[in-house]
Amino acid sequence: MMQAISDWLASSRLSHLLADAGWFVPTAQAIHILAIAAVVTLLSMLNFRLLGLTGRGPPAHNLAGYYIPWVWRGLVILLVSGALLTITEPERELMNISFRIKMLLVLALAIVTFVEHSSFLADSHYCNRSRHHLMLMRTLAAVSLVLCVTIVAAGRLIAYS
Amino acid sequence: MDMIDFLNQLEQTRFASAVAESTWLFPFFETVHVFTLSLVLGSVALVDMRLLGLAGRHRPVTEISNTVLPWTWAAFTVTALCGLVLFSSKATTYYVNLPFRIKMAALAFAGINMIVFHGVTARDVTSWDMGVPPVRARVAGAVSVCLWVVIAFAGRWIGFTR
Numbered sequence: 001m002m003q004a005i006s007d008w009l010a011s012s013r014l015s016h017l018l019a020d021a022g023w024f025v026p027t028a029q030a031i032h033i034l035a036i037a038a039v040v041t042l043l044s045m046l047n048f049r050l051l052g053l054t055g056r057g058p059p060a061h062n063l064a065g066y067y068i069p070w071v072w073r074g075l076v077i078l079l080v081s082g083a084l085l086t087i088t089e090p091e092r093e094l095m096n097i098s099f100r101i102k103m104l105l106v107l108a109l110a111i112v113t114f115v116e117h118s119s120f121l122a123d124s125h126y127c128n129r130s131r132h133h134l135m136l137m138r139t140l141a142a143v144s145l146v147l148c149v150t151i152v153a154a155g156r157l158i159a160y161s
Numbered sequence: 162m163d164m165i166d167f168l169n170q171l172e173q174t175r176f177a178s179a180v181a182e183s184t185w186l187f188p189f190f191e192t193v194h195v196f197t198l199s200l201v202l203g204s205v206a207l208v209d210m211r212l213l214g215l216a217g218r219h220r221p222v223t224e225i226s227n228t229v230l231p232w233t234w235a236a237f238t239v240t241a242l243c244g245l246v247l248f249s250s251k252a253t254t255y256y257v258n259l260p261f262r263i264k265m266a267a268l269a270f271a272g273i274n275m276i277v278f279h280g281v282t283a284r285d286v287t288s289w290d291m292g293v294p295p296v297r298a299r300v301a302g303a304v305s306v307c308l309w310v311v312i313a314f315a316g317r318w319i320g321f322t323r
Contacts (some may be wrong), residue, residue, distance in 0.1 A: 026320075034310065042203065042207075045229070056228050104228060153201065156188065
């Protein structure tokens with residue numbers, strides 16, 4: 001089924017248009033990288049704060065409020081640039097195991113980010129309520145960090161698999 | 162010994178050859194390079210957005226730079242070390258690669274911009290810590306953003322040119 005979708009996309013006018021413009025893929029990839037930079041940096045700073053690995057600066061719930069809206073904006077840019085790249089070279093992405101793993105990991109990261117964010121929106125002192133709350137948030141932060149690293153690795157490995 | 166001889170010798174060292182010939186060493190160092198580079202880009206952008214007065218105006222400039230810059234330095238160190246490893250594996254090829262040269266030039270200018278900012282412009286930062294910074298600080302932020310975007314684009318283009 002994925003092969004059929006890939007073939008259909010490859011035959012589309014948009015795909016030919018973008019593929020013929022030799023500058024499009026490196027440019028879209030560079031934009032993709034800049035958006036990754038924003039998302040990974042903001043999440044890393046927030047998660048390190050949640051894990052108690054950095055002590056300076058505003059409290060974690062303030063950082064979450066400043067940064068997570070920008071994480072969502074970054075994810076939108078990633079989805080759009082990623083979709084255009086996939087339309088340009090559907091076989092390279094859709095039929096690639098690294099790409100498929102990456103998409104599952106991105107979905108997992110979106111869910112973890114959503115849970116982190118909504119916990120703080122509901123209660124800015126979420127982590128202070130109980131040890132259980134603190135441990136849950138720290139687990140989410142650790143998972144988020146691991147996901148960021150593995151998503152970047154899976155993304156880079158698309159080119160090698 | 163001229164530059165090409167030196168780069169040839171670098172390429173032929175045991176470690177550089179190992180990276181060039183291995184199926185996984187180059188992708189490994191490249192992945193670490195890209196990950197830590199994204200931390201450099203993101204943290205520089207955070208400070209620049211504040212200097213430009215575009216984000217976080219309610220937070221003091223010094224608060225943002227004090228919490229963010231340690232990330233920038235740590236990430237930059239790892240990025241540069243990985244970059245050296247990657248470069249050494251095909252030194253003579255990269256040396257004459259135009260996007261690579263553009264990237265290195267932009268990196269040098271970004272370094273100069275940063276030295277000028279910290280050494281001169283930011284001397285009196287406590288007097289403009291809140292609100293929109295003075296023009297000279299905004300210029301530093303704008304120059305930094307432009308140079309790092311060039312670095313990101315040029316870096317990606319290296320892989321598309323031979």
